[in-house]
Every structure is written in structure tokens, then in C-alpha cells.
Amino acid sequence: MASQVRPAPNLAQSPQPRQMPPQPPVAGQQFPPHPPQPGMQVPPPQMQGSPYPPQPGQQPGQQYLPQQYSTQQQGQQYPPQQLGQQYPPQQQGQQYPPQQQGQQYPPQQQGQQSLPQQFSPQAQEQHDQGDHAHHARRRLYPQQMAAAYSAPPPAAVPSAQPGQGGYIVPGATDGITQQMGNMSLGQETYMQPEQTEVLSGRPDLTDLDTAVPEVRLPPGTACVGASACDERVQRVTLGAIPRTDRLLRKTRLPLGLMITPMASEAPEARDIVRCRRCRSYLNPYVTFVDGGRRWLCNLCGLRNDVLLSMDYDKEANMQIDRWQRADLRSAVVEYVAPVEYMVRPPMAPSVVFVVDVSHAAVQSGAAAAASRAARDALQQMGDADGRAQVGVIAVDSSLHFFCIRAGAESQQLVVGDCDETEAWLPAPNDLLVNLRECYAEVDTVLENLPTSGRGGVGCVLGAAIRAAQKMLTTGGRIVTVVASPPTGTAARVDPAATELNSWYKTMAADFARAQIAVDTVFVGSHLGEASVACLARYTGGSVLQYSELVGPETGRAVAEIAHMVSVPVSMESVLRVRASRGLRVSSYYGSFFLRSMDLLALPAAPPAHSFAAEIAIDEPLPPVVFFQSALLHTTAQGERRIRVATLAVPTTDSPHTVFSAIDSRAVATLLAKKAADRVLTARVADAREALMHKTLEIFGAFKTECTKAASGAATQLQSPRSLRMLPLLTLATLRHPALRASSTERPGERTADIAHVLSLPPELLLATLVPRMFSLHDLPPEAGLPDPATGQVVLPPRRGLSAEELSPRGMFLIHGGSDVILWVGRDADRALVHSLLGTTEVRSGIIALPDLSQESGFELNKRVNNIMRQISAMCYQVWAPLIMVCPEDGAPHVRVKLAQRLVEDMDPGAPSYTQLLAQMRDKINRGNF
Amino acid sequence: MSSLVVIMLTDLECDYINPIDLANTLNTYVMPEMAAHLVMFVVFLLMGEWFTVVINLPLVAWNINKVVNNRQFYDATEVFRTLSKHKQENFFKVAFYLLCFFYYLYSMIMTLVNESTDDIRSGSAY
DSSP states (O other), X not given: OGGGOOOOTTTTTSOOOOOXXXXXTTSTTSOOSSOOOTXXXXXXXXXXXXXXXXXXXXXXTOOOOOHHHHTTGGGXXXXXGGGGGSOOHHHHTTSSOSXXXXXXXXXXXXXXXXXXXXXXXXXXXXXXXXXXXXXXXXXXXXXXHHHHHHSOOGGGSOTTSTTOXXXXXXXXXXXXXXXXXXXXXXXXXXXXXXXXXXXXXSOOGGGGGSOOOOOOOOTTSSOTTOBOOOTTTEEESBSSEESSHHHHHHHTOOOEEEEOTTSSOOOEESSOOBOTTTOOBOOTTOEEEGGGTEEEOTTTOOEEEOOGGGTEETTTTEEOOGGGOHHHHBSEEEEEOOGGGOSSSOOOOEEEEEEEOSHHHHHHTHHHHHHHHHHHHHHHTOOTTSOOEEEEEEESSSEEEEEXXXXXXXXXXXXXXXXXXXXXXXXXSSSEEETTTTHHHHHHHHHTGGGTSOSOSOOOHHHHHHHHHHHOTTOEEEEEEEOSOOOSSTTOOOTTOOSOOHHHHHHHHHHHHXXXXXXXXXXXXXXXXXXXXXXXXXXXXXXXXXXXXXXXXHHHHHHHHHHHHHSOOEEEEEEEEEEOTTEEEEEEESSOEEEETTEEEEEEEOTTOOEEEEEEEOSOXXXXXXXXXXXXXXXXXXXXXXXXXXXXXXXXXXXXXXXXTBOHHHHHHHHHHHHHHHHHHSOHHHHHHHHXXXXXXXXXXXXXXXXXXXXXXXXXXXXXXXXXXXXXXXXXXXXXXXTOOOTTSOHHHXXXXXXXXXXXXXXXXXXXXXXXXXXXXXXXXXXXXXXXXXXXXXXXXXXXXXXXXXXXXXXXXXXXXSOEEEEEOTTOOHHHHHHHHSXXXXXXXXXXOOOOTTSTTOHHHHHHHHHHXXXXXXTTTOOOOXXXXXXXXXXXXXXXXXXXXXXXXXXXXXXXXXXXXXXHHHHHHHTOX | OHHHHHHHHHHHHTTSSOHHHHHHHHXXXXXXXHHHHHHHHHHHHHHTOHHHHHHHHHHHHHHHHXXXXXXXXXXXXXXXXXXXXXXXXXXXXXXXXXXXXXXXXXXXXXXXXXXXXXXXXXXXXX
């Protein structure tokens, strides 16, 4: 379809056609009382008796809008800048005349599409669009969508069109007429050449930093001036969703939604308004009908009565403007929940530290690190209202409880005979104490924690978390630091066993119900991580893993654990995802307990946790579909709040449009999450194969559906522009530690990596999949310094991730979010090295980058520190990465690490990027993959 | 028993019960059901009811296989993923038990009828 859109020679003179599709069926004007008549002036009956009689300037049939918007002429429902392309409102009133099924659109009516008068109010009044034209426009819709997607960016639009938005396609006048002609002939069209791309050579990594492709909606879908959903909060893999399941299966693309509820700030909305039937919340995409007395739910289409409280403030006794409501102006809002949303008073933030103090833990430094991290965390926690509660349990072969009283020395109670089935607490109270009252005492207990054990062997983790559960009567978090394999009876984990101990899964289900989240930190490997990590996976907890704690690594572990504990999490939360009729969430990925088909129970929801939902299409979809996620949670301040985010996505019938509007990074994220999930139940090799197969299928489907060489052999791999990064991202996913094929991967690390892939938001996951490589020897002058305009540190340009880029004279920083590698060439400028590290000696190994910003002459150090901080901030401060220094002739283990991060190059487990492209091309040409 | 399972799984789908309760309730019946079936199977075997043994053999094998692989219990955390499988399996079981019940009833009546006709033939009824 897209190829028919050609620039019109007379574009400057001819006004734009009525490009936009009719309002989606959920719009309010579906059933005007009369068939449209020329110059229709009589208000339709549903306006009669309206408490808000139309203003003089208002046109009949238009939606109710408050007075101040009526001065904006006819386009009240739309953002002012889009006025030029709106339907005149009286046409809205006529959009859906009583359906005349089967009516054919006579070709001679096409001319009406581009009637030139539609921008002047006079013209609107005399303008008549017959039933035929309505049908025509309706039918045109998918093609128009296609045209809009494949159009050149709005910059190319001639300036003769004032108020031009991003939707109108230049020359679409001709395009539409031709589309109509072609449609009747049933001609197959292909994507425009500029939409497809031949994949060869090296990928352009700057694509990974470009803005997320905007979801283009028909104008008028949202309320006036409403902001769209932040893509960090909700991101959909396909910018245009196939209308039918058949088309979705044909394109082989994964349809999914990435939800990170707490990723951005949200304005606070007043009272909660919900649909009576589907219980969705009021959002900018609802339509007011019947003169503003009802609102039409955009998810289920039910007409709900508008509550009086939306227009009138009883307490202040004054009229209020409903269009100023935050939930009509912003797609992401937060409500303060009233009592009906609580089953009990909001819980206090409570933490119980369960720390392994066995001989192994003390030896490895885990106990000391945990003690420091816990003290730092309590300091950072900023318990403003003095509600936070803390408890400590030390574990070896027995349980050590601490009875803490303000102003008194705390007492250590040792329980030797412990059992997982029934917890027994040695003291009825004083085990979980108020942090503000007993800060000094808790701090002392934590300080002495590493020496509190008697160097015993074993770690009765099961009994300890049972005891912690009993302490946390109202729920909270359990932070476990484990450095030796759990012992005991039911909770015993044999480190050598491949089978999971299901006791932890059962416990996780119990914890989810009791609103307890478990964060697990492993120090060392072969600790039965796969079993124990279930506690975190099903309770919304986090998993951290450190192979060993030596030198700077202790500092890193302390910083990361302290951040994990002290970051404000949403407690006792539930997340519900609602979607338009015809859509169904088929599976979820992330760290949660699935309580029913569409309800995720999250005892804790850290801001950096994301949830992916895979979506299935059950029945043909309307032109625009909506996803609404609502997170009901308790903040650290003890407020019960509801975070609601609504995303609108257009649908289409054309595979071309689907392929041109893919968000390849979201697709890669979803595929990575699916692959990681598969590793949990199947072999790694199966997961890798499935991922590769899926990528091949997508490109194969594109070739069959959208290119001229549908069945024949192509010399090169063709890709839609939107998908060109997918092969690289797939390659990077295959090399991610969670999916790496090599047998050297330790089981513990794999567990933590899988947990990361499953729970990280797309931006963070991409940062770990495809590292950023910067050359430090030729930094642009502005890089590493704050941008005067935004205050954000400017990142240097990204380099390709290949050994070809590494020049012996240079210095390179490879930042993968959680790990950083500094590569120093053989002939690197020593002065530059000194300026970065404060020394000219370069030895392979892990260092913490010194902060030399106080001293002069270390310009590069300051800038690199700024860059590292900036990337950390972009990654929600989840990681406090260390730098692995890798000289050109460095130690082999360091060079192996470097090779693993250069994702374009060949690796024992994965082909190089060019090899991958060749393999893909051959397999797709052969048609078997 | 299986019909109870089916009803509860449907309830779960409609969000009437939560998965933890479901797993707790159903798991208490899993082993007794299997044991009862196995006992019946052994009785048939001892009685030499070869045809009955053969039709019950697949289910016994299926159950033993599940127990050996430790997959017999319902997992609250995974139940939604396996919901359709569980439902299918239990629908099948319901049908199987129902058919078996009527077959046993038929066999019992046949046995009784045969016994009485034998009695008539031997003349002991008179």
C-alpha cells in the first residue's frame, strides 16, 4: 500500500484530504439519530435535555465540552495544533449513520475525499458527506494507516500547510485515490524501498539510543492536550497491532507489553472514577457523550454516568472544570486510594535481615559485607515518619535471634533445635523493633553480626525464613544473605543435585499471600541457588550474586545490597492489566506471584522491576486498542495509592504497516525474557534454539509477506527499517550470561542472570545486552561534562562492538550496565592513562575507578566518572559497577571477558554478526528454519 | 473426584478461588485418589479380570510415571501455565471413570443375572 503514496504535485494548493480514519467504534457518535442531511443544523436528540446546552459556537452533534474549549472552534476534543486536520465536528456527528451493509462505494465518490473547503467554518456547515463517503472512509482506514506509517517524517511536509501534524501524508490525496483503484483490482503492493533495508556489514549501534518510535494514533483518540503514556512505563512491541490473530500469526511477531509501573513520576488525580463493567479507570481516551452526561469506556464500550463530583466540588461549593482532571490530561496518573481499597491499615516498611554467619560465610567475607550493607541501608532508608521496623536473625547450624530494647544492651538468643515446619520464636516481642527508637542498638547488633555465630557449619535457612515470617506479622521484606548451601530437613538443598527443592516454591506461595518479599543475596557458588531463588521470583524480590568478595568487590556488593534494601519499594501491591475486548494476556514474565489470570500479586515492587505480558488476540480488534495497567500499592510513607497507566495503540490489517511500526528493542526484550523463562524449565540449548528460530521466522515472514522476492532466493537479507537491530540484539541475547552456551557458566551466576533478564525494564536489559563502547583517547570536547541546557552528562558517541575498533593507540571503555571493561592499547598515551587512573601502571584486574576530581590535572578521570554516574543513573542505580582493566596484552581471563562483550565478533558459542546475517539469509532462502 | 478438580480449576479461571487454596485443597486428594485406583487395579488383577486390568493399565502407568517424576502435585506458582493441561487431563479422567463405572455396573448385573440363571438351570431355585 505504501508504495502508492506519492508526493502530490499540487500539494501546496490542495488542502489535505480527510485523512484520518473515523473515530474508533468506541467513540461516542456511533448512532446519530438521523441519517446525515446537507447542512445539518438541528441538534440531534441526544443533545436535548442536556444540562450543558451547546454553546453558540458549537456545532450540532459534537461532543460536549466545557465552555472555555468551545472558543477553540470545532476541534475541542483535539489538541489545538491538530485542528487543521480534524474532521469538522458536524461530520463527527454523522460518522456512523445507520449502517447500510453491503453498499458499494462508487468510484466517482472518491473525489469527495479531498473536498477543499473543510478547514473553513462556513465550508463545514455546507459540507455534506454522504453515506457512501462514510463507507469509503471506513474502508480506507487500514490503507490510510499504512500510508501514515510509511510516510516520510513530518519534516518533509511542505510548510504551506499550517498546523500540520504528524499524521497527514504528503500527497496522500493521490495516494488514496490510487489505493482505492488498486484495492478494487486486488493488487498486491510491497513496502517502499526506503522502508526496507538490506542488512549487511556492521550494524549502526546509534540506533539503540534513538527515541522509542512514537505510537501514532488517529487524532481525536485522546482528550485535549493529554500527554501520552511514557514509554518507560508501558511499551508495546508492535506500534500497529494486527487486527486479527491470523495476521499476527502470519507475521510471526511477538505481541507483548512491557510494564514498569514506577518508572516515571505521575501527577496525582482526585477521586477515582471507574467503568461499571470492566472496572477500568477514567483515562484520556474515554469519550464524553450524551451532552457530557455519560462517558464511554474505551476498554469495554460501556456508557457510564458522569458523576456529579466530576464537575462540582461539594466541599468548596463551586463548579470545577472536569478537563483539568489529571486523569483526563495524563495517561499515567496516581490516585490516593480510599478505604475501600484496603483490607487493613497500610503496613509499615519492615525488614528482617537473615544473615548466614557460618564458618564459610565469615571466611568469604559475606557476613561482614552483609553487616556493612545492612547498616548503610538503615542509614540511607530515611525513615521519615518513624514507622520502619527492623529485625535480625543470624544463621548457622542454629538460629541466633536478637532481643533489642531501646537503651538496653541487646540480648542474643540462640535456638539450636530448629525445624522448618513450625517456627518457634524465643521471645514474644522485641525481635522486630522500631528503627527510629532503637537505631543505635540495631546498629550495634549489625556491627557485631559477623562474630555472633560460633563458626558453626551449615545454614538452617529454612528455619530462619520461617522464623522471619513469624516475626513479620503484617508482611514486609526478608533480606537473606547466603554463603553456604542450606541445610536442615525439608529445606536442605544438595548443591550437586540438578532437581529443584520444591519446598522453597511452596514457601514462596505462602509468603506471597502473607505480603512478604524475599530478596536473596548469594556469595559464592553451588549454594542451591536455583531452589532458593524461587523465594525471590514468586514474591517480587531481587536476586544478587557475587562469586567472591575480594578487594573492591566487597565495596560493590555492599553498595548494591544497601541500595536494594534502602530503595523505596511499593509494598503489598497488586498489578492488574486490562486490555480492550479481543485482547488477552496469555502469559507474564517477571518476578511476581500470579494470583489469577490477570492479577499479579507483588509483596514488593522495586522501581526497577518490570513485568512483561505476552498478548494474544481472540477476536478482531477495533481500530485503536487500549492497555491499562493499575498498580495498587502501599508507599513507604504508608499511603495506599493506585498507579494507573493507559496506552493506546492503533491496529491495522496490513502486514506492511505491522512491519514498519515494530519497536525492535521491545521485541528483543520480550524474546530475551521468554528465552530466560524457558531456561528455567528446559535446557539452555533449547532456549537458544527457540530464540534463534523465532528471529528467523520473523524475517522469513517479512520476506514472504512484504518483499517482491516472496519465495525466491534473495542475495541479501532484507529487513524492515524498524527491525534492522533485531539480528544484533538476538546475537547479544544469545551471548548474555543467562543464555550463554558454555559449560563454564556457574549455576549460581546463571540463576541471578535469569532473574535479572526476567525482571529488568527494557532500557536496562538493553544496556546489559549491548554494552556501550566509548573511545577515551578522542573524547569529543563536550562528552563527560554536563550539558548546559539539560544538566545531563553528555555521553560520547557509541563505537561498534568489535575488536576491529580497538586501536593500539587508544583507550576504550566498554560499559555494560553491571560491568565495565577498560581496554588500554599497547601504545596508549601514558599521560592519558595517568589522567584517568592516577597512575601510569596498567595491570589486568578489577579496580574501583578512583575519584580524583578534587585534584587538578585529572580531567579524564572526572569525565569518565561523570559518564559512569550518568549511566548508573540511567540504570536506576541498580548496579555499582567496578572497572575491569584489560591491557592489550593482559591476562587471558580478562581478555575472555572482553571477548564476551564484543558482541559483533565471533565467540565459541555464537557466530559473528556478519556470519549470523549470512546464516539467516541462507536459511530463509531455503525456507527451512 | 476428578469432577471436583475440574470444577475447582474452572473456579480458578474465573477468579473465585486463589491458586494457593486450590493447590492446598487438591493436593490432599491427589495421593488418596491414586492409591484407591491402584487398590482397585490390584483387586482386578488378583481376580483375574483381564479385560478390566487392560483398560485400567494406562491410567496406572500414567499415575506411576507422575509419582516417579514427582509431578503429581499442583504447584500454586505454576498452576496458571499448566491450567489447560490439568483441565484436559481431568476431563479425560472424568470420562474414563464414568465409563468404567457403567462397565463395572454392567459387569456386576451380568454376573448376578448369570448366577441366577445358573441357579435356575441347576434347579436349585425350586
